[in-house]
Amino acid sequence: MAASRQVRAGIALTAALALTLSACAGGGGGGSSTPGVTDNSVTIGSTIPLTGPAAPGYSEQGPAAKAFFDYVNANGGVNGRQISLKYLDDGYNPAQTVTLTKQLVLQDNVFAVVGALGTPTHTKVVDFLNSSRVPDLFVASGCTCWDNPKEHPYTYGWQPDYTVEGKILGDYVKKNFAGKKVAYFYQDDDFGRDGMKGLDKYIDPSQVVQRQPYQPGNTDVAAQVSAIARSQADVVVLETIPAYTALFKLTSLKLGYNPKLLASSVGADPITVSGLLENFAKQSGASVKGSDLIEGLVTSAYLPALNDMSNSWTALFKKIHDQYIPNVPFDGNVYYAMSYAYTFVQALQAAGKNLTRQGLIDALNKGGLRGPGLVPFRYGADSHAGFTGGQIAIVQSGAQAAQGTPVTTDDADGPVVPYTEKQPTAPPNGIPAA
Amino acid sequence: MTATKERENPVKAPKVPPAWRESTLLRHLFWSVLGLLALYLLSISLDPFRNLQLAQICYMAIATAGLTVLSGLSGQISLGHGAFVAVGAYSTALLLEHEQWPIALVLVVSAAITAALGALVGVAAARLRGPYLAGATLALAVGLPSLADYHGLREVLGGANGLIVTPPPPPLSLGESFPLERWQAWIGGLCLVIVLFLLANLVRSPVGRNMRLVREDEDAAALSGVHVARTQILAFWVSAGCAGLAGGLFAMVNNLASPGAFTLTLSLSLLTAAVLGGMGSLAGAVYGAVIVTLLPNWSNNLAQSANLPQEVYANVPLVLYGVVLIVVIMLFPGGIQSGVRWAGVFLRSKIRPE
Numbered sequence: 001m002a003a004s005r006q007v008r009a010g011i012a013l014t015a016a017l018a019l020t021l022s023a024c025a026g027g028g029g030g031g032s033s034t035p036g037v038t039d040n041s042v043t044i045g046s047t048i049p050l051t052g053p054a055a056p057g058y059s060e061q062g063p064a065a066k067a068f069f070d071y072v073n074a075n076g077g078v079n080g081r082q083i084s085l086k087y088l089d090d091g092y093n094p095a096q097t098v099t100l101t102k103q104l105v106l107q108d109n110v111f112a113v114v115g116a117l118g119t120p121t122h123t124k125v126v127d128f129l130n131s132s133r134v135p136d137l138f139v140a141s142g143c144t145c146w147d148n149p150k151e152h153p154y155t156y157g158w159q160p161d162y163t164v165e166g167k168i169l170g171d172y173v174k175k176n177f178a179g180k181k182v183a184y185f186y187q188d189d190d191f192g193r194d195g196m197k198g199l200d201k202y203i204d205p206s207q208v209v210q211r212q213p214y215q216p217g218n219t220d221v222a223a224q225v226s227a228i229a230r231s232q233a234d235v236v237v238l239e240t241i242p243a244y245t246a247l248f249k250l251t252s253l254k255l256g257y258n259p260k261l262l263a264s265s266v267g268a269d270p271i272t273v274s275g276l277l278e279n280f281a282k283q284s285g286a287s288v289k290g291s292d293l294i295e296g297l298v299t300s301a302y303l304p305a306l307n308d309m310s311n312s313w314t315a316l317f318k319k320i321h322d323q324y325i326p327n328v329p330f331d332g333n334v335y336y337a338m339s340y341a342y343t344f345v346q347a348l349q350a351a352g353k354n355l356t357r358q359g360l361i362d363a364l365n366k367g368g369l370r371g372p373g374l375v376p377f378r379y380g381a382d383s384h385a386g387f388t389g390g391q392i393a394i395v396q397s398g399a400q401a402a403q404g405t406p407v408t409t410d411d412a413d414g415p416v417v418p419y420t421e422k423q424p425t426a427p428p429n430g431i432p433a434a
Numbered sequence: 435m436t437a438t439k440e441r442e443n444p445v446k447a448p449k450v451p452p453a454w455r456e457s458t459l460l461r462h463l464f465w466s467v468l469g470l471l472a473l474y475l476l477s478i479s480l481d482p483f484r485n486l487q488l489a490q491i492c493y494m495a496i497a498t499a500g501l502t503v504l505s506g507l508s509g510q511i512s513l514g515h516g517a518f519v520a521v522g523a524y525s526t527a528l529l530l531e532h533e534q535w536p537i538a539l540v541l542v543v544s545a546a547i548t549a550a551l552g553a554l555v556g557v558a559a560a561r562l563r564g565p566y567l568a569g570a571t572l573a574l575a576v577g578l579p580s581l582a583d584y585h586g587l588r589e590v591l592g593g594a595n596g597l598i599v600t601p602p603p604p605p606l607s608l609g610e611s612f613p614l615e616r617w618q619a620w621i622g623g624l625c626l627v628i629v630l631f632l633l634a635n636l637v638r639s640p641v642g643r644n645m646r647l648v649r650e651d652e653d654a655a656a657l658s659g660v661h662v663a664r665t666q667i668l669a670f671w672v673s674a675g676c677a678g679l680a681g682g683l684f685a686m687v688n689n690l691a692s693p694g695a696f697t698l699t700l701s702l703s704l705l706t707a708a709v710l711g712g713m714g715s716l717a718g719a720v721y722g723a724v725i726v727t728l729l730p731n732w733s734n735n736l737a738q739s740a741n742l743p744q745e746v747y748a749n750v751p752l753v754l755y756g757v758v759l760i761v762v763i764m765l766f767p768g769g770i771q772s773g774v775r776w777a778g779v780f781l782r783s784k785i786r787p788e
Contacts, residue, residue: 050748059748088734089748094596095695098688099486103731106483106615120595124690127598188583189594215583216594 034356035134036111040077042348042355043084045104047097048117048140050089053217057242057272057333058117061140062087064337065115067324068317069345072431078348079355086110090121097121098128105134112137112360115158115340119143119190130154135360137347138340138386142266143190144411147378147385154357156364156379157386158340160302162191162239162264163411164389166198168300169237169262171407171416172392174202177260181209183233185224185248187240188213194411195239195264201413209233214244221247229257238263246276249293250284261297268299269332270395271306291398299400302374302390303335304423307399312426313339313372320430339372346371346432371432374406375419385411389419458638466631473623477616485615486687487727492622493683495723496629498707499716500676503633505705506714507642508669509649510559514571516701517578518674520691522548522681524582527597527691528590537602537621537686544682545675552674556667575701579693596692599685618687625683629676630716636672637716645669677704710762712769721770729755 036043050059062085069083077083086108090096097118104110105128112135116122119141126145129136130152138158139146142165146157173182182203186192192213200208209231212224225248228236236252236259238245245267252258267273274290281288304311309318317338321330328334348355350363367380378385389408393400409416427433477485501515525544529535535543555574559567582591591597604617636642644665647655652662685691707726711718730751737750766773 051752055748086738088738089751093694093697093699094690094692095684095688098690099490099731102486102615103483106481106486120692120694123595124598124688124692127600128689215580 034111035109037081037355040081041084042078042081042111043086043108044112044114044344045101045108045110046085046087046113046115046117047090047100047104047121048087048115049092049121050087052091052093054092054118057269057331058140060328060331060333061115061117061337063325063328064321064334065341067320068338068341070324071320072345075429075431078345078431079353081348081355083345083348085114090118092118092121094121094124098124101125101128105129105132110134111355111357112344114138114344115140115337117141119145126152126155133357135357137364138343140336140340141191142194142386144194144385145190147383147411149382149384152384154361156384158343158377159265159336160300160387160390161385161411162194162266163198164385164387164409165264165300166195166239167201167409167411167416168198168390168392168407169264169298170199170202172298172300173199173235173237173262174204177235180207180234181232182207182235182237183210183212183228183231183259184208185212185214185221185228185236185238185240185244187244188215191241191266192239198411199237199239202416214240216241216244219243219247221251225251225257226255228252228259229255233259235260235262238267240264240267242267242269242272243276245273245294245297246280246290249277250280253293261294263297263299265299265301265390268297268301268395268400270294270297270398270400271329271331272333273297274398294395295397297395299393299395300390301393301400301402302387303332303339303372304374305393305400305402306330306332306335313423316426316430317372335372342371342432343369343377349432370424372426374423375408378410389416459635462631462634466627469627469630470623473619473627477619477623480616480619482613482615485613485619487731488619489615489622489683489687491720491723491727492619492626493680493687494704494707494727495626495720496683497677497680497704498711498719498723499629499633500673500680501704502708502711502714502716502719503637503645503676504669504673505708507637507649508645508666510666510669511564511568512559512571512670512673513568513698513701513705514555514574514578515673515677515704516696516698517574518548518552518677519681519684519700519704520579520693520696521551522678523685523691523696524591524597524681525678526682526685527599530599530602530685531597541621541625541679541682541686545679548678548681549671549675552677553667553671555674556670559670560663560666572698572701575698579696582693592692594693596690596694599689599691601686601689618683622683622687625679626720629679630720633672633676633716641665641668706759710759710769712766712771715769715771717774718769718771721774725758725770729758 048062049055066085069085073082088100090100113129114137117140122139136155138156142159142162144161144163146155184196186196210228210233212228214221214224238248245263273294277288277290277293304314308314317335318330321334346369347360347364351360364379365381369377373387374391375387375389378388389406391406392403394403406419407416408419477488497515497519504510504512522544525547526540529540562570581587583593604612604614644660647660648662648665656662703726707722710725711722733751733754737747
């Protein structure tokens with residue numbers, strides 16, 4: 001069939017044309033001049049890993065944020081507008097993040113991107129979002145890179161960055177374990193290294209006897225843990241995601257090594273970690289009680305404890321959780337996503353009835369937002385960093401128990417100072433006042 | 435219709451085909467120009483996001499075309515083509531960042547670097563057969579991207595976070611508001627047409643004939659004077675070069691080169707594209723690339739709009755992907771191109787019953 005072979009290229013290109021054109025149903029814009037905003041709706045988007053290696057735990061954030069927005073919508077919305085969140089699965093693959101973020105902006109015409117998750121993924125779209133002037137709010141990552149108002153005026157962090165957390169944990173070690181041997185077990189990327197930067201500002205370098213990195217994905221950490229065990233460190237600081245907090249604990253148990261453990265808030269959610277501990281132990285044929293193993297784990301928390309129903313925020317989020325997403329466990333990820341969703345609603349309120357992108361940015365830069373966090377944000381014209389600090393918490397009977405007062409600091413050489421202002425209570429109907 | 439009527443004459447009368455059909459080169463040139471025209475019309479009628487997808491289809495089609503020449507023509511399997519795409523992407527990222535060469539030069543050099551690596555792999559591959567070759571290339575796909583995390587290279591390659599690529603903007607002569615995505619679709623489209631033109635000529639050349647001989651029977655090919663190993667290495671060289679060029683476009687279109695983007699999944703979707711389209715067929719490579727690029731996006735949107743519970747929603751794209759794969763392979767074991775060919779023959783017999 002010589003003739004048909006000749007036309008291969010031609011047919012192929014025409015087919016590409018036909019297929020692409022047929023998919024060419026444009027996304028809706030709306031009557032208003034601001035993308036994603038109409039008189040009765042505001043559309044926002046996000047990219048979150050719903051599948052793949054980062055999905056456990058993190059995949060809950062999309063439904064949880066959506067549940068909070070649904071609750072707000074059911075109570076009249078913000079300035080008469082219903083909030084619609086479209087979250088897409090990037091599988092933690094940065095190439096997917098780029099495509100999906102462009103889809104959200106160019107095709108779905110979102111007003112803003114809210115709570116997009118991950119450092120390696122989100123760093124690749126920050127330039128695009130800023131050159132398209134799309135508010136890029138509350139990135140779900142503690143990378144220090146979101147705080148750069150000059151280069152990226154539209155991007156805002158949300159959680160305390162990893163260096164701030166490192167400083168708080170370092171300060172704790174300095175005060176409570178003076179002269180003891182300390183070891184670090186850290187994720188070998190920006191997360192782990194930014195965290196160590198903070199730790200090193202407080203912990204005397206002569207105290208640090210071991211620094212052992214791990215590569216996410218490689219679950220055999222026996223070499224690193226036994227090196228730390230051989231160094232006989234009394235205190236080990238974990239700059240780890242939950243799976244590696246659990247792996248470190250299980251591996252050190254096998255070696256009969258039982259140091260005092262501190263962990264960054266990223267890897268210290270008691271429910272996630274104890275669940276992982278039980279799972280991993282089951283895979284190797286053992287049976288453990290996860291919550292017993294993390295008893296005494298020290299971390300830096302920036303949100304109220306999950307089991308403290310006397311806290312108005314926890315009570316509010318638990319109520320929404322039970323009503324909208326009862327099948328998802330009420331854990332740190334759900335709390336986290338509902339909290340940033342609250343902050344977004346608060347920013348929308350502050351931006352006023354005539355909603356524009358610039359209006360939202362101006363409202364954030366005015367500062368003064370307080371919400372579920374124990375300490376305020378650093379938002380202002382010169383800073384887009386999230387929470388300024390946190391509070392030391394120790395895991396007791398499977399839940400985090402706060403110690404002392406919250407503290408604040410920065411990601412440079414500023415001191416760690418106590419923050420004494422009381423946390424505001426949640427609004428009675430759960431919706432921030434204008 | 436009139437065109438087909440006219441074509442009847444040369445068939446019935448003793449061969450007097452038009453000049454452009456007589457020469458393989460001219461014929462391919464004709465289709466290339468037509469292809470460029472189609473891509474141009476397509477790109478100006480599409481919105482920026484669709485142009486982005488068009489650019490993605492172009493680089494996927496380039497990589498798949500290279501793979502299909504390797505596997506379909508010379509009979510060597512590669513499960514590691516994603517690694518070559520990664521090499522091309524990192525080369526482009528580094529060259530754009532450090533050398534600031536014009537994009538055309540950067541792409542050519544990236545393709546050349548990857549082709550050189552491909553030739554090296556080809557030397558090893560020429561000694562391996564079947565499952566052993568599949569295993570070796572699989573190891574390449576899994577191992578190579580993690581090089582970025584190697585301590586000595588981390589400063590250069592950016593570790594797990596990878597490199598951010600600032601795409602070269604469209605030339606000012608096109609106007610200030612010319613969409614970047616359309617410009618990228620143009621570059622991708624031009625590269626695709628050039629690659630298809632070169633590969634189509636290669637397929638029809640003596641070298642292409644040697645590759646087919648090697649695929650059919652290595653001993654027979656050797657007996658008839660074909661240098662088997664050299665032909666196989668050449669196929670790897672060409673195919674890796676295509677993957678390298680695709681990688682360069684990948685970096686430019688997606689603004690990144692990072693280990694998380696070049697997982698085993700990428701290698702497997704290239705193979706899927708080649709199989710879906712029809713192994714060994716260049717047109718098939720384009721069909722396959724269209725499907726593997728657009729299908730996940732469509733099914734995602736479908737699942738989203740159907741408001742499914744999350745556990746279901748997250749898996750719908752995978753299920754749909756599998757269903758399409760099964761249906762195509764059941765209907766057309768030779769891929770979509772065999773279906774198109776069948777439809778062509780069927781139509782012609784209807785129009786012109788003998």
